[in-house]
Amino acid sequence: MNDEGIKGVFEKHVPQWVSPGERVLLVVPDTTRTAPMALLMNLLLPVLHAAGSRVTVLVALGTHPPLSPEVLREHLGIDPSGDEVRVLNHAWDDPNALMPVGMLSADEVDVLSGGLMGEAVELKVNRAIADADRMLFLHPVFPHEMVGFSGGSKYIFPGISGPEMIDIVHWLGALRTSGKVIGKIDTPSRRVLDAAAQKMPLPMHGLSFVYHCGEIVALEAGELCSAWRSAAAASQKVHITYSPRSYRKLLACCPSMYPDLWTGGKCVYKCEPVVEDGGELIVYAPHVKNFSEVHEETVRALGYHVRDFFLARMDRYAHLSRAVMAYSTIVKGEGTYLDGVEWPRIRVSFATQIPRSICEAADIGYVDPDTIDPADWMNREEEGVLCVEPAGEMLYRLASQRDTDKSPVKMRD
16 A cells, blocks of 8 residues: 555545544554554644644553653654654553543453453553543554454553553463464454443544555554454454474574563564474574563563463462563463473573573573574475564464464353
8 A cells, every 4th residue: 555545544534533623642553563653644644633633642552661752753753842743652650640441340351251350450541531532543453462463452451551451451361372362353352452442431543554564555444443353354364474384493583673572572472383392482682681671570580481380379479460470471382280390382492682590590491692693594494494584573373273263262162
């Protein structure tokens, strides 16, 4: 889709949604998603201003670190200190930056999650909504390890939400397991997210797009959840690579847009499905210095373990974030925990600047990054060796899983 086509979509739909003088809260992604945001903002903002709206841009960080003015300027193509548009970073851990918008009851969560979780959760979001008349979401859609596909209501919870919903969404995805969630449109966590989105007090519309091979191949406009669903169906067609075989060794090359292994963990989630039982997946990220820029202490306290390891020790870890615990389990991957022994399905190793001693203390494999040259891993598929460069956005699955990816999720299996 070229610039004129994109602009045409914006000009067709946005004036139908926005009334003159309205305050629009425009929610956008951070830099951990590949998307031509500066181009899109350059096309969208004139349409919003022509419609007579006043715009505040809110970056949906979840728990990611805030973006500096310099990064915001490059990412969005606008001056964050200018007078035309106000630009805000979400602050998930600042109670003063949040306001309540409702509740999901324990019964609602139980039904929506298919019995995976049954606890009430208070819904809090960024206080910027109090100064808005409507919300507009401009975001890409990719396969996602916790909710199936990114985008839509996920840009509210956990994108601009408080820690309560961040905890619920991540842990629910871990309980279901990434392997049963990623690349699926209809998932328990998505149902919870969409129900929470219905509690929002403002009208919401989405501009959901699919970006692939340097091009926007789909741009869906409409009510937030319906626009997302159409984009997710398009993403499912282009962002999943089906492999005819599995591999005993896989090198996932982590791009620089992932500054740590909290975001770089996507290199594991997107590639694990094609690693054979007992095989090894190495995340090659020589630029990475820590597990998480925000949650380092908690990650080290938890270590990396399969889901059932934590389920057997919930009392011990009750004081720690379940969102971080969920991250730990899906990095470690599928596996079992029987008679006090943990059995991961595959071995996951990090080739980063994180020392061997710290990796081993966290129960994750270590590889010296200086011993790796990605070129040595190329074109060795017949040997059972695969190099994915860059990793993190394309989902790799076995060809035998193609039909199950299109099937509705079973809620109580």
